[in-house]
Amino acid sequence: MPMLELQDVHAYYGNIHALKGISLTVEEGEIVTLIGANGAGKTTTLRTISGLLKPRQGKVYLEGEDLDQYKAHEIVYKGVAMVPEGRGIFAKLTVAENLDMGAYSRRDKKGIAEDLERVFELFPRLKERRNQVAGTLSGGEQQMLATARALMARPRLLLMDEPSMGLAPVLVEDVFDRIMEINHEGTTILLVEQNAHMALQVAHRGYVLQTGEIVLGDTADGLRQNPMVQKAYLGME
Amino acid sequence: METQARFNWRDNFRLGLLAAVVALSLCAIGVVGTFAQRDIIGGVVSLGHVFLFGAALGGGYLAAHRDADGGTGRALLGGAFIGFLSSLPLVVLALVAEPFHLRQFLPNVSPELLEMLTLGQGQMPGLLILVAVVTVLGLVGVGMARLPSHVRRPLLTGLGVVFLIGLLSETIALAWGSHGLGLRIRRFMFASKGLSIPGVLVVFAAATGLNVWWNTQGSRVRQRVAALPPRRQQVLRWGGIALGILILLILPFLLRRYLSEVIVNVGLYILMGLGLNIVVGFAGLLDLGYVAFFAIGAYTMALLTPSEYGVANLSFWTALPFCVLAAVLAGIFLGVPVLRMRGDYLAIVTLGFGEIVRILVLSDFLAPLIGGAQGILKIPNASIGGLEIVHPEHLYYLVLAGCLLAFFVSWRLRDARLGRQWMAMREDEDVAEAMGINLVRTKLLAFAIGAAFSGMSGAIFAAKLSSVFPHSFSLMVSINVLCLIIVGGIGSLPGVVVGALALVGLPELLREFAEYRLLMYGALLILMMLARPEGFWPSEVRKRELHTESAPTGGGSPIGSA
Structure with a gap:
């Protein structure tokens, strides 16, 4: 049974048909990436999975369980963090209070303390700045904090929306290194990225979204070799 | 170098003009005249003088403060210039007032005001003295800014305390009683109005001395306390709390009837403020119709007790839980339709809700049930074991119990999971939901708990007056409560107390203020936003937010080492 499965999901913003029948699967332990241009529906897909937006048609299954019956805050308790x-x-x-809020859905104090140590190991910069107001962190540090905070919920499935956005190139590599590390520790990741180049380097598999539809789905290597992907998303002729 | 040393005419001219406009308009709207009756130092300085001359003092201070690295000579010249400039319109006012019958247009330009301007010395010599005095005050303002801070701070503290005690001398003098030692102290310290000269000296010396002592020895005391073993520190802290509670308990005996009455009013506002603080301060939901819950609490008390329109025969104590319950239900009732609203829209809808409740209780439609504009009379007072709680000294304990309960509940909730939920929701609703927070429940709980405190306050209010009238529940109450939270420091519990004392207690003691209440609120809020946007006693989060640039709370570095 896949960790996450979307079957023919349609979603709307008012009258705008944002997702036109998305179907995809994420297996346990994988990194799967959704690539596509602005407005293709990548973020909408994540919002639908996390329950912030309800599909008008189609189903979202988490380990075989229909998520339609749950509200956004309940899906967090199912092990999905965004x-x-x-x-x-x-x-x-x-920083410390943000991380605290991340563990909001949990009550095991000991486990929370362990995970705090773990994310501080993963992001030592956050440990240095634990008492700093989060708004004064640099862009890269804020991204680290957002990721660390999501990890504090000890999710089984982590949904990441454009982690490289607005970061200096040197930081982008660092962020993707961390993503791989988080995955090695056993967290399944669904990654939405415009930076297809980096995303396909770390992901196992990927899907290409265009105007609300999935036009391609393959292994990351397969996508990298695909002439259409090379031309449209990797900037190669 | 040349341009550096040049006298900055433009800035000084602007400040002088500003000071002149302030002094002149304070005269014209009657502030100076009205407050001339309230002596701070008996027969010498009144609050009117403070308003009249404050502008020149402030102008000089600001000028010297802005031009902090200029030479002292230049700064003094600037101060004198500003003072002189700001005195000229006052002179003109005094000269033209009578020949041009200015009083027809400006009713506040009274002979008393003119006498004040000429300092009671006859026109020509008086006005010359006025110009001299105001000019000197501009210089004094500069001097204040230029004094080293270890001199300036005690001096300003001393002056401030003299000002406050002089201002409230009428009430403070009363507390000494009218016989024996108390009377002797009172005669020594106070004139018939305001402080006496020896009183001023004693107060000034005490305040200055204490400030100097704390500036030089304070850090040592704090270090000594910090060096104590944790158990001792805890004992010390609990001792402090016990002392505070003891003072609260004996307060009515010190304050006597009139002041107890004032404190009871303040207490009712504190109770409401603590409730609104949960809604606005903790949860970030701007509620402008908060008075509705106060009204619902009061009317529920009126209806459940054997009053004119009473439908049940309950005592105060049995009715009280129902009043709170009614307010809670109203809170949820208001909360459900506004669940999806944010910011401005929420404010407008809640504003409407408050008005709907007021108009309903005022309406003829409901008049047969709840009295309409006539209100409801003959609500029984609260009583304990046969003792009727009528006198403010006794009501005080009722209000105190309510406030302590509300304070305790707010304090515990703030640090509980619910408090965290509110805080997260206030910062970002979407992210909060993505953290697993149930927004519906969190919002409704904020509205319900906030309403509960207000309902309790309303119930006590009804029993206190033994009557309720629709006009007690105007929009102004909601605005008052919101203002006191902002002035005290939004989201801060002690801030609510400070804000209520400042905005409800002070105007009660200074009755003349009542006429200028809205002006004072406006001025105070603008000044607060400029000088201390986080409020008098801010919460930790607000303090951090508004002072991140000046004092970064970085990586665990010791704060305040500088």
């Missing part, structure tokens, strides 16, 4: 686009962090709270 790293929002644009690093939605609590800008006025400190």
Whole structure:
């Protein structure tokens, strides 16, 4: 049974038909990436999975269970955590308080303390700045914080929305290194990226979205070899 | 170098003009005249003088403050210039007032005001003295800014305390009683109005001395306390809390009847403020119709007790839980339709809700049930074991119990999971939901708990007056409560107390202020936003937010080492 499965999902913003029948699967332990241009529906797909947007048609299954019956805050308890686009962090709270909020869905104090140590190992910069107000962190540090905060929920499936957006190239590599590390520790990841080049380097498999539809799905290597992907997303002739 | 040393005419001219406009308009709207009756130092300085001359003092201070690295000579020249400039319109006012019958247009330009301007010395010599005095005050303002801070701070503290005690001398003098030692102290310290000269000296010396002592020895005391073993520190802290509670308990005996009445009013506002603080401060939901819950609590009390329109025969104590419950239900009732609203829209809808409740209780339609504009009379007072709680000294304990309960509940909730939920929701609703927070439940709980405190306040209010009238529940109450939260420091619990004392207690003691209440609110809010946007006693989060540039709370570095 796949970790996550979307079957023919249609979603709307008002009258705008944003997702026109998305079907995809994510297996346990994988990194799967969704690539596509602006407005292709990548973020909408993530919002639909996390319950912030309800599909008008089609189903989202998490380990075979229909997620339609759950609200957004309940899906967090099912083990799905999201790293929002644009690093939605609590800008006025400190780093430590943000991480605290990430563990909101849990009650095991000991486990939370362990995970705090773990994310501080993963992101030592955050440990240095644990008492700093999050809004004053640099862009890369805010991305780290958003990721770390999602990990504090000890998710089985991590949804990441454009983690490289607005970061300096040297930081982008660092972020993707961390993504691989998180995956090695056993977290399944669905990664939405415009930076197809980097995303296909770390992912096992990928899907290409165009105007609300999936036009291609293959292994990451397969996509990298695909002439259409090379031309449209990797900038190769 | 040449341009550096040049006298900055433009800035000084602007400041002088500003000071002149402030002084002149304070005269014209009658502030100076009205407050001339309130002596701070008996027969010498009144609050009117402070308003009249404050502008020149402030102008000089600001000028010297802005031009901090200029030479002292230049700064003094600037101060004198500003003072002189700001005195000229006052002189003109005094000269033209009578020949041109200015009083027809400006009713506040009274002979008393003119006498004040000429300092009671006759026109020509008086006005010359006025110009001299204001010019000197501009210089004094400069001097204040230029004094080293270890001199300036005690000096300003001393002056501030003299000002406050002089301002409230009427009430403070009363507390000493009218016989024995108390009377002797009172006669020594206070004139018939304001502080006496020896009183001023004693107060100034005490305040300055204490400030100097704390500046030089304070850090040592704090270090000593910090060096104590944790158990001792805890004992010290609990001792402090116990002392505070003891003072709260004996307060009515110190304050006597009139001041107890004032404190009871303040307490009712604190109770409401603590409730609104949960809604606005913790959860970030701007509610402008908060008075509705106060009204619902009061009317529920009126209806459940054997009053004119009473439908049940409950005592105060049995009715109280129902009042709170009614307010909670109203809170949820308001909360459900506004669940999806944010910011401005929420404010407008809640504003409408408050008005709907007020108009309903005022309407003829409901008049047969709840009295309409006539209100409801004959609500029984609260009583404990046969003792009727009528006097403010006794009501005080009722209000105190309510406030302590609300304070405790707010304090515990703030640090509980629910408090975290509110905080996260306030910062970002979407992210909060993505963290697993149930927004519906969190919002409704904020509205419900906030309404509960207000309902309790309303119930006590009804029993206190033994009557309720629709006009007690105007929009102004909601605005008052919101203002006191903002002035105290949004989201801060002690801030609510400070804000209520400043915005409800002070105007009560200074009755003349009532006329200028809205002006004072406006001025105070603008000043607060400019000088101290986080409020008098801000919460930790607000303090951090508004002072990140000036004092970064970086990587665990010791704060305040500088």
